[in-house]
Amino acid sequence: MTDNRHLIEIKEVGKDYLSKDVAVKAIRNMDFFIDDGEFVSIMGQSGSGKSTLLSIIGGLNHPTRGNVFVDTLDIYSLSSEQRADFRSEYIGIIFQSFQLIPYLTVLENVKLPMAITGIKKGKKKEMAMNVLKKVGLQEKVNRLPDQLSGGEQERVAIARAIVNNPPILLADEPTGNLDSETAIEVMNLLKELNDDQTIIMVTHNQDMCAYSSRTIRVKDGECFLY
Amino acid sequence: MAYDTEKYRKKREKVLGMKKRGISFGVISTIVSICIMGAMGFVVLPGTIAYIAERNLDDAIYRLESSASWPNEIVTGILETEGVVEAVTDKGGKRLIITFDRQEVEVVIFSSFFAKNGLKPTLLNRVNHRQRVTILKEEKKLEAL
Numbered sequence: 377m378t379d380n381r382h383l384i385e386i387k388e389v390g391k392d393y394l395s396k397d398v399a400v401k402a403i404r405n406m407d408f409f410i411d412d413g414e415f416v417s418i419m420g421q422s423g424s425g426k427s428t429l430l431s432i433i434g435g436l437n438h439p440t441r442g443n444v445f446v447d448t449l450d451i452y453s454l455s456s457e458q459r460a461d462f463r464s465e466y467i468g469i470i471f472q473s474f475q476l477i478p479y480l481t482v483l484e485n486v487k488l489p490m491a492i493t494g495i496k497k498g499k500k501k502e503m504a505m506n507v508l509k510k511v512g513l514q515e516k517v518n519r520l521p522d523q524l525s526g527g528e529q530e531r532v533a534i535a536r537a538i539v540n541n542p543p544i545l546l547a548d549e550p551t552g553n554l555d556s557e558t559a560i561e562v563m564n565l566l567k568e569l570n571d572d573q574t575i576i577m578v579t580h581n582q583d584m585c586a587y588s589s590r591t592i593r594v595k596d597g598e599c600f601l602y
Numbered sequence: 603m604a605y606d607t608e609k610y611r612k613k614r615e616k617v618l619g620m621k622k623r624g625i626s627f628g629v630i631s632t633i634v635s636i637c638i639m640g641a642m643g644f645v646v647l648p649g650t651i652a653y654i655a656e657r658n659l660d661d662a663i664y665r666l667e668s669s670a671s672w673p674n675e676i677v678t679g680i681l682e683t684e685g686v687v688e689a690v691t692d693k694g695g696k697r698l699i700i701t702f703d704r705q706e707v708e709v710v711i712f713s714s715f716f717a718k719n720g721l722k723p724t725l726l727n728r729v730n731h732r733q734r735v736t737i738l739k740e741e742k743k744l745e746a747l
Contacts, residue, residue: 466617
């Protein structure tokens with residue numbers, strides 16, 4: 377066990393992409409931490425590296441340099457199998473475009489992350505129903521995604537992200553496709569979820585940052601803490 | 603909120619593989635392989651052992667010219683010859699079958715032993731021991747029919 381005392385620690389992380397034989401530094405040396413129970417916004421212009429940073433925290437994108445510690449685990453030192461387990465156990469992801477499976481019902485979409493967990497069928501349904509109740513969609517479990525409004529689809533995506541009860545919720549522009557009224561509803565829901573989960577939200581909307589306890593500003597691959 | 607390392611201990615242990623989740627594919631495949639090899643060994647091994655033990659054995663079948671029965675002292679005497687595994691009589695004691703290791707002894711040794719004892723038997727046949735045992739088994743089967 378290391379001496380890390382923060383839930384998430386980003387240590388000198390850098391990420392380069394190769395574009396036409398030229399290395400583009402998407403993220404320069406970033407160094408910060410996020411504590412358990414925080415609601416952190418990552419804010420920045422398009423192409424500033426905020427989504428790359430989010431995917432690195434989520435164990436989805438190997439950094440070129442540095443280490444990412446989550447719950448004392450150096451996640452990029454883990455084997456790929458262990459890292460898959462890490463994502464299943466620790467991370468819930470809400471995408472801007474919801475990424476719901478169009479031919480599966482709301483209930484089936486929410487049950488999807490539990491497919492490889494070994495949880496029994498009946499228990500899976502119970503867990504899915506519980507989170508759908510939490511997001512206020514218990515009446516629409518048998519509908520297909522295209523029979524729902526944008527806000528409802530977002531709530532299904534949130535339910536799917538939290539069904540495994542991950543301690544960390546990553547939200548990539550969760551209100552990007554929503555009108556302002558629905559966006560506020562979704563942000564209130566995220567705020568409620570923050571009682572149990574650490575939330576890291578990528579946004580370029582200043583108003584949405586008001587819901588978070590801290591904002592990390594990203595510009596040209598570097599971060600500035602507030 | 604202060605971070606408590608104990609809070610997510612179970613998740614951490616699961617990721618690090620410290621918490622067992624059923625039997626792994628590797629263990630199952632090892633058990634299945636051992637079972638298959640064990641079963642194959644059970645079928646194949648006795649035959650293999652028998653072959654290794656008997657692969658150098660030959661049978662020499664003798665009959666006395668007078669068609670008299672073989673004296674017991676000759677049978678016991680031939681048994682003491684190095685390389686002889688078995689010496690038995692059949693057909694009412696008129697045939698002597700000597701099972702011997704062809705790498706250690708040859709029929710000329712038996713001929714000289716018989717000559718020393720004043721006997722001049724006829725060598726009826728010399729055959730591989732395993733082949734003879736197989737023929738005897740098949741004959742028994744045919745007799746039973």
